[in-house]
Amino acid sequence: MSEQARESSYRGADSRGFFGPYGGAYVPETVVPALQELEAAFAKSQTDPAFAEEYETLLRDYVGRPSPLYRADRLAEAVRLGAVYLKREDLNHTGAHKINNTIGQCLLARRMGKKRVIAETGAGQHGVATATAAALLGQECAVFMGVEDIRRQALNVYKMRLLGAEVIPVDEGTGTLADAVTAAMRHWVERVRDTFYVLGSALGPHPYPTIVREFQRVIGDEAIVQLAERGVRPDAIVACVGGGSNAIGTFYPFLLASSAEDLPLLVGAEAAGKGLDTSETGASIALGDPGVMHGFFSYLLQDERGNPLEAYSISAGLDYPGIGPEHAYLHDEGLVRYVPVTDDEALVAFEQLCRTEGIIPAIESAHALALLPQLAEELGPDAIVLLTVSGRGDKDVDVVREAGIGE
Numbered sequence: 001m002s003e004q005a006r007e008s009s010y011r012g013a014d015s016r017g018f019f020g021p022y023g024g025a026y027v028p029e030t031v032v033p034a035l036q037e038l039e040a041a042f043a044k045s046q047t048d049p050a051f052a053e054e055y056e057t058l059l060r061d062y063v064g065r066p067s068p069l070y071r072a073d074r075l076a077e078a079v080r081l082g083a084v085y086l087k088r089e090d091l092n093h094t095g096a097h098k099i100n101n102t103i104g105q106c107l108l109a110r111r112m113g114k115k116r117v118i119a120e121t122g123a124g125q126h127g128v129a130t131a132t133a134a135a136l137l138g139q140e141c142a143v144f145m146g147v148e149d150i151r152r153q154a155l156n157v158y159k160m161r162l163l164g165a166e167v168i169p170v171d172e173g174t175g176t177l178a179d180a181v182t183a184a185m186r187h188w189v190e191r192v193r194d195t196f197y198v199l200g201s202a203l204g205p206h207p208y209p210t211i212v213r214e215f216q217r218v219i220g221d222e223a224i225v226q227l228a229e230r231g232v233r234p235d236a237i238v239a240c241v242g243g244g245s246n247a248i249g250t251f252y253p254f255l256l257a258s259s260a261e262d263l264p265l266l267v268g269a270e271a272a273g274k275g276l277d278t279s280e281t282g283a284s285i286a287l288g289d290p291g292v293m294h295g296f297f298s299y300l301l302q303d304e305r306g307n308p309l310e311a312y313s314i315s316a317g318l319d320y321p322g323i324g325p326e327h328a329y330l331h332d333e334g335l336v337r338y339v340p341v342t343d344d345e346a347l348v349a350f351e352q353l354c355r356t357e358g359i360i361p362a363i364e365s366a367h368a369l370a371l372l373p374q375l376a377e378e379l380g381p382d383a384i385v386l387l388t389v390s391g392r393g394d395k396d397v398d399v400v401r402e403a404g405i406g407e
């Protein structure tokens with residue numbers, strides 16, 4: 001086959017931000033000019049070598065990229081795979097992939113002349129990553145956080161304040177992430193002249209899903225180079241999916257680089273929580289229906305009247321009641337397989353990585369690890385798997401101990 005014919009036809013969103021029927025910008029008229037300004041500034045930044053250079057320099061010298069690609073032999077043996085390569089986003093400054101995106105968006109904010117950034121946060125991870133980037137770039141920072149989450153995540157609230165950010169409590173609704181997003185959007189409209197909204201996952205109204213993907217694709221871009229250096233071709237690639245930013249950042253470069261025939265099996269692990277047959281779950285693909293929330297159309301967990309349900313997972317990063325629109329499209333097209341993973345399955349995989357490799361993963365990332373045994377069964381004992389460890393697990397040690405693991 002010629003090189004031309006082997007090229008992928010995958011292109012991402014159309015000019016209005018639709019991935020098939022998903023995505024778009026379902027927002028009040030008042031937000032439209034701000035999104036258009038953002039889209040134009042982002043497009044310009046992407047063709048400016050000076051922007052790329054500054055972003056890449058910070059990723060190298062401040063974040064510590066490229067993140068290592070580590071062959072985890074004892075883990076591979078335990079799960080009966082030929083090889084498992086871990087993409088170590090847990091080794092980034094601040095301990096997860098989120099910093100890739102917040103540095104990108106805060107640089108974009110500066111370029112647009114906005115002196116102030118705002119963000120929403122649930123567990124506080126995106127809030128801390130935004131406060132970090134804002135401190136680095138000397139920007140004023142305010143983070144919207146539900147009162148219930150403020151109570152549950154006291155350490156991250158303190159970290160944000162330590163980094164110079166203001167944490168703004170949101171006491172509407174259930175006082176959790178969905179309410180914080182709504183409050184941040186509303187505030188953005190009022191202060192758009194001097195304020196940039198740093199969105200935390202590959203979702204929200206166009207152009208956010210594309211912006212976040214472009215700032216996270218460094219994960220997959222690096223992995224392609226690192227695998228090629230070793231002459232390795234993965235049979236499967238696995239990542240956990242909350243809103244979907246570490247997963248799309250991992251998958252997208254492979255989608256671009258491969259034809260349909262030689263695309264590895266792409267697998268996203270979504271949170272099943274206490275099980276698909278319970279109401280305590282975060283599995284938007286397995287259990288959700290298409291609908292609109294937070295300005296975009298995608299699979300959502302919703303009641304009969306289309307109101308978002310509260311999602312649940314043991315991992316605070318996966319309990320969003322929706323999924324980024326690009327994932328909804330990749331699901332429908334059959335390009336990525338989404339598999340629900342329960343709390344209990346994730347806990348087993350969490351402990352396994354601690355014991356076999358001396359790596360304490362984020363409980364989010366443990367959802368991806370939990371799929372390795374079933375992939376071994378399906379693909380055989382020689383199969384090679386690439387897996388993104390989205391973050392480190394220090395933040396989860398209390399929760400895991402409460403669950404009785406390791407004692």
Ligand SMILES: *Cc1c(COP(=O)(O)O)cnc(C)c1O
Binds near residue numbers: 243
């Ligand atoms: C926030 C978070 C996630 C989930 O977010 P995505 O946008 O789906 O990547 C996963 N892992 C870690 C460590 C996180 O902090």
